[in-house]
Amino acid sequence: MGATLLCELGLFLLCTLVCSGHTQDAVLTIEPNWSSYFIGEFVTFKCDMNEGRDTDWYYKINKDGRDYVPYSSHKDYTLEISSTGHSGEYQCSGRWKGLHHTKNSNTVFITVLDRPRATLTAGTTIIPVGGSVTLTCSVQSSDGWKYEWFRRTQTTSEGKIRDQQNRDIRVSEGGIYSCRGTRGNPVYYTDRSDDVTIEKTISNKVVVKQQPNWPQIFRGETITLTCEVQEGGETTEWEYEWRGPSTPTQWTHNNDVTFRVSESSSGDYMCKSRRRDDSYSSTEWSEAFTLSASNKPRTTLTAGTTIIPVGGSVTLTCSVQSSDGWKYEWFRRTQTTYEVQIRDQQNRDIRVSQGGIYSCRGTRGNPVYYTDQSDEVTIEITFSNKVVLKQQPNWPQIFRGETITLTCEVQEGGETTEWEYEWRGPRTPTQWTHNNDVTFRVSESSSGDYMCKSRRRDDSYSSTEWSEAFTLSASNKPRATLTAGTTIIPVGGSVTLTCSVQSSDGWKYEWFGRIQRTSDVQIRDQQNRDIRVSQGGIYSCRGTRGNPVYYTDISDDVTIEKTFSNKVVVKQQPNWPQIFRGETITLTCEVQEGGETTEWEYEWRGPRTPTQWTHNNDVTFRVSESSSGDYMCKSRRRDDSYSSTEWSEAFTLSASTGIETPMLTCCSIP
Numbered sequence: 095m096g097a098t099l100l101c102e103l104g105l106f107l108l109c110t111l112v113c114s115g116h117t118q119d120a121v122l123t124i125e126p127n128w129s130s131y132f133i134g135e136f137v138t139f140k141c142d143m144n145e146g147r148d149t150d151w152y153y154k155i156n157k158d159g160r161d162y163v164p165y166s167s168h169k170d171y172t173l174e175i176s177s178t179g180h181s182g183e184y185q186c187s188g189r190w191k192g193l194h195h196t197k198n199s200n201t202v203f204i205t206v207l208d209r210p211r212a213t214l215t216a217g218t219t220i221i222p223v224g225g226s227v228t229l230t231c232s233v234q235s236s237d238g239w240k241y242e243w244f245r246r247t248q249t250t251s252e253g254k255i256r257d258q259q260n261r262d263i264r265v266s267e268g269g270i271y272s273c274r275g276t277r278g279n280p281v282y283y284t285d286r287s288d289d290v291t292i293e294k295t296i297s298n299k300v301v302v303k304q305q306p307n308w309p310q311i312f313r314g315e316t317i318t319l320t321c322e323v324q325e326g327g328e329t330t331e332w333e334y335e336w337r338g339p340s341t342p343t344q345w346t347h348n349n350d351v352t353f354r355v356s357e358s359s360s361g362d363y364m365c366k367s368r369r370r371d372d373s374y375s376s377t378e379w380s381e382a383f384t385l386s387a388s389n390k391p392r393t394t395l396t397a398g399t400t401i402i403p404v405g406g407s408v409t410l411t412c413s414v415q416s417s418d419g420w421k422y423e424w425f426r427r428t429q430t431t432y433e434v435q436i437r438d439q440q441n442r443d444i445r446v447s448q449g450g451i452y453s454c455r456g457t458r459g460n461p462v463y464y465t466d467q468s469d470e471v472t473i474e475i476t477f478s479n480k481v482v483l484k485q486q487p488n489w490p491q492i493f494r495g496e497t498i499t500l501t502c503e504v505q506e507g508g509e510t511t512e513w514e515y516e517w518r519g520p521r522t523p524t525q526w527t528h529n530n531d532v533t534f535r536v537s538e539s540s541s542g543d544y545m546c547k548s549r550r551r552d553d554s555y556s557s558t559e560w561s562e563a564f565t566l567s568a569s570n571k572p573r574a575t576l577t578a579g580t581t582i583i584p585v586g587g588s589v590t591l592t593c594s595v596q597s598s599d600g601w602k603y604e605w606f607g608r609i610q611r612t613s614d615v616q617i618r619d620q621q622n623r624d625i626r627v628s629q630g631g632i633y634s635c636r637g638t639r640g641n642p643v644y645y646t647d648i649s650d651d652v653t654i655e656k657t658f659s660n661k662v663v664v665k666q667q668p669n670w671p672q673i674f675r676g677e678t679i680t681l682t683c684e685v686q687e688g689g690e691t692t693e694w695e696y697e698w699r700g701p702r703t704p705t706q707w708t709h710n711n712d713v714t715f716r717v718s719e720s721s722s723g724d725y726m727c728k729s730r731r732r733d734d735s736y737s738s739t740e741w742s743e744a745f746t747l748s749a750s751t752g753i754e755t756p757m758l759t760c761c762s763i764p
Contacts (some may be wrong), residue, residue, distance in 0.1 A: 097211055100232045118144035122186045122199035126278055128237045130205040131175050137204065137281045141186035143197055151188040158182045159453070163188060180400035181206040210234050211239070212274045214287035220378075221294040226266035229292075231273035233284055239275040244286075246270050248373050251503035268294035268374025277352050293368075294375040299324045300367050306459055310416035312388050315463045320350040321365035323377065331355055331370045337379065338363035342418035360387045381645035391415050391595055393422075395458050395468040402475040407447040410473075420456040421715040425467075449475040449555025474549075475556040483550050483564040487640055491597035492536055493569050496644045501531040504544035504558065512551045518560065526554070541568045572596050574603070574636045576649040583656040591654075593635035595646055601637040606648070608632050610735055630656035630736025638743070656737035661686045662729050664745035674750045675717055681745065682712040683727035693732045699741065700725035707735075717749045 121142045125269070131137055140582045141153045148169050155163035155171055163171050173180065215230045232240045240259045246252035247269050255263070265271065270291050275284040304311075305318045321334045333345045334761035339361035340353070345368070353359065363383045395409045401683050412422045421440045427433040428450050436444070446452065451472050456465040466529065485492075486499045502515045513524045520542035521534060526549070534540065544564045549557035577592045593603045605617040609631050617625070627633065636645040666673075668678045683696045695707045701723035707730070715721065725745045730738035 103745060105147065113320045114325050120186060120188050120197040121182065121200035122202050123620065124202055124204070126183075128235070128277075130237075131180075131602050132207050132282065132284075133175055133177060133209050135175050135278055136172055136280065136496040137175065138170055139184060139186060139202075140168045141171075143169075143188040145197070145733045146190070146258065150191055152191060154187050154189075156185045156187060160183075161457075165643065166219050171577055175206055177190070178208065180204065183249050194216065198506050203532060207235070209285060210404045211285040212495040213288040214271065214273050214290050216271075216290050216292065219290065219292055221266060221292060221456050223295050227292060228289070229271055230262050230272075231275070231287060232261065234273040234695060240277065242274050242276060242283075244272045250580045251709055252704065255609060256697075265292060268292050268372070268376075270374075285593070292374065293370075295378055296369075296375050298367065298377045300365055300377050300380040302363055302365055304383065304385075306419060308416065308418045308458075310418070311355055311385060311461070312356060312465075313359075313389050314390055315355050316352065316458055316461055317355060317385075318352040318365055319365075319383065321380065322349070323367045333370050333373070334365055335369050335376075336363065336365050348478050350615065350742070353548045355385070355387045360385055390466055391456070392466040393454055393468040393536055395452065395471050396455050397473065400471060400473055402447060402449065402473060404476050404478050407445045408452070408473060409443055409445050410452055411443050412456065413442065414456040419458040421458060423455050423457060425656040436539045446473060447475070449473050449553070451555075473555065477556060479548070479558045481546055481558050481561040483544060485493045485545050485564065487600060489599045489639075491569055492566060493571050493644070493646075494536055494538060494540075495571055496640055497533065497535050498566075499531050499533040500544055500564065502548060502561065503530070504548045513548045513732065514551050514554075515546055515648070516550050516557075517544065517546050518572055519566075528655065536568045537564070538568060541566055550657075558749060571647060572637070573647040574649040576635050576652050577635075578652050578654065581652065581654050583628055583630060583654060585657050585659045587653060588626045590624055590626050591633055591635075591652065592624050593649065594623065598637040601636055602639060603634050604632045606643075627654060628656070630654050633738075635685065652737060657735075658730075658737060658739045660729070660739050662725055662727055662739050662742040664742050665727055666747075671751055673717055675721075677720060678714065679747075681725055683729060683742065684711070684738065685729050694729040695732050695735075696729050697738075698725065698727050717747070719749060722747055722749045 112406075123140045123142070125138045125140065139155055141155075143151050145361045149167070151169070152165040152167060153169050154161065154165040183203050185198060185201045185202050189196045197748060201757055210233050213232050215232070216502050217228050221226070221227050221586065229243075231243070233239050241261055243255040243258045243263055245255055245267075246573060270289050273286050273290050274286045276282065281287075301322050301324070303320045303322055304322065311317060318335075321336070323330075323332055332344075332349065333347060335343065335345050335348050336351060337343065340358055348722055361384070363385060364379045364381070366379045368374075373715065381641050391414050394413050396413070398409050400408070401406050408530040409422075412418050412424070420442075422442055424439045424444055425433050426436055426448075433453075444456060451470050453468050455467045455471045457463065482503045482505065482543075484501045484503060492498060502517070504511075504513055513530070514528060515530050516526050517524065517532060519542055528551075530548075542565070545560045545562070547558045547560045572595050575594050577594070579590050581589070584590050586658065593605070593606075595601050602621045603623055605620045605625055606614040607617055607627075608614045614634070632651050634649050635649045638644065663686070665682045665684055665685050673679060683698070685692075695709060696711050697703065697705065697707050697740060701720060711729075723746070726743070728739045728740045728741045
């Protein structure tokens with residue numbers, strides 16, 4: 095009876111609440127209420143039915159529409175998040191104890207992320223003198239985070255920085271800093287941030303200095319760079335760090351670095367310093383020291399002159415492109431001796447009075463650095479002997495094609511010396527030779543100045559001075575010139591022929607004669623400049639001289655004719671005393687012969703007659719106005735075209751205009 099009464103009373107109350115409109119929906123809340131959760135955190139689901147007492151209900155949790163936590167009497171459920179699989183949509187349901195009455199709550203979505211790492215950032219990692227820097231710790235989701243900060247050094251253990259839980263802190267002490275985020279209860283920790291090293295700048299200045307302090311450094315030299323700290327009143331033990339192309343970057347107790355300079359050494363070098371008892375407080379970086387590594391230099395050897403005058407000396411100068419700190423080493427050799435260093439000579443300038451091949455190089459620094467050796471300079475010492483250049487054959491004019499010999503003669507003293515000779519000229523050899531002469535055939539390129547000098551064979555760096563210049567001017571090949579006093583040999587006489595060359599020195603002559611039907615034949619036993627000939631023909635000549643024989647071009651031909659004693663006469667047929675224009679006449683060339691009969695040829699000279707030789711001894715023509723004038727002829731034997739008679743006496747022809755008509759008179763008849 096009592097139980098039935100209670101049940102009825104409960105239903106009455108439930109009906110009263112439902113019917114009266116006082117029933118509210120179930121509410122699901124979570125604590126803590128972050129926007130996202132990380133693996134390792136805890137979340138508590140709180141289910142509130144908003145009806146009756148909490149003990150009147152059974153509670154369960156659904157996830158993504160499925161049962162997740164079965165019914166129980168606990169309205170709160172705490173979940174330890176162990177994976178991202180806990181992400182999803184959650185809802186709680188309530189069932190009234192003893193009645194078939196249930197309620198469903200709102201849904202809550204949970205996002206689960208992997209465990210986060212805190213990120214530490216610094217505006218700068220260098221604390222300026224008297225200042226501080228700001229460090230910032232952040233987590234990818236900022237909900238509800240607090241922060242823990244840590245600091246350590248290389249010599250101290252890590253310690254937590256007290257009274258610092260903010261996202262941003264300011265620090266004025268160097269060290270290695272890190273941080274992590276914390277939230278929730280029980281406390282959840284993010285992974286620790288990466289370390290950030292903060293250095294504190296102290297006011298001391300540092301300077302990089304170079305030793306040796308040359309303005310120009312060459313590859314291969316060894317130098318030392320020193321980091322100098324400008325300290326205050328107290329002495330501090332420092333450590334040093336370098337920044338440069340090839341220097342070490344770790345801290346060291348040594349304040350200098352020594353290295354051999356190479357191509358890769360060029361660049362900027364800086365250093366900074368810190369106290370050995372405080373590895374996170376240091377100076378600023380020094381100003382950059384710029385090293386420029388130049389190529390290995392070559393020394394330059396110069397000589398005021400390479401010829402030592404008689405009894406004198408010459409100055410040799412050794413120089414390097416940058417002259418700072420250089421000393422010099424000098425060397426001498428000959429063609430027959432090895433190179434030897436000249437002792438006690440380290441100066442830039444030295445004086446030498448001995449011939450030879452000299453060179454030098456520069457040295458400086460410790461360890462010693464050597465430049466490349468200079469080019470060699472040959473120094474010669476001058477003897478007092480004079481040399482003279484002579485020409486053979488000694489013609490004043492030399493022609494192209496001739497062969498000449500130039501001889502270098504040494505004017506010696508009382509003793510006989512074996513000499514070598516050197517020539518200077520357009521075509522002569524320039525090396526030393528035992529021969530004191532050069533023989534060559536003259537060409538256009540042979541023209542110019544020739545000189546020679548001499549040296550003893552046992553001393554290749556002592557020589558005479560150059561001889562005075564001998565100037566050779568090569569002329570074009572000459573042509574012989576043949577001249578004749580007359581080209582007609584008188585009866586019983588002869589004519590003189592003269593052959594000449596523009597320079598008459600040393601010439602002999604060759605003579606040639608021919609007639610029209612024969613080749614040139616040399617006239618034997620005739621080598622003189624002048625010859626006499628008594629026979630007609632075509633003559634020429636050329637000049638010869640020297641050994642081997644040099645020939646000029648052959649002269650132009652000269653034709654010589656011989657005069658016979660026969661007389662010739664021009665006769666006219668018909669032999670009228672007066673000839674009139676329009677008449678035809680014949681002129682005949684008659685030879686007054688001796689006892690024998692000769693076959694003759696004839697040549698005419700006159701206003702209209704032919705001038706060539708002909709076999710006919712007469713010419714026939716009709717007289718005209720132009721026929722008037724003088725006519726002459728001469729004759730020669732047909733077998734000797736260069737012997738002829740003299741010209742005949744002139745025959746004068748005067749052509750009249752017409753026949754004179756007699757005057758007729760008429761007398762009257764008585």
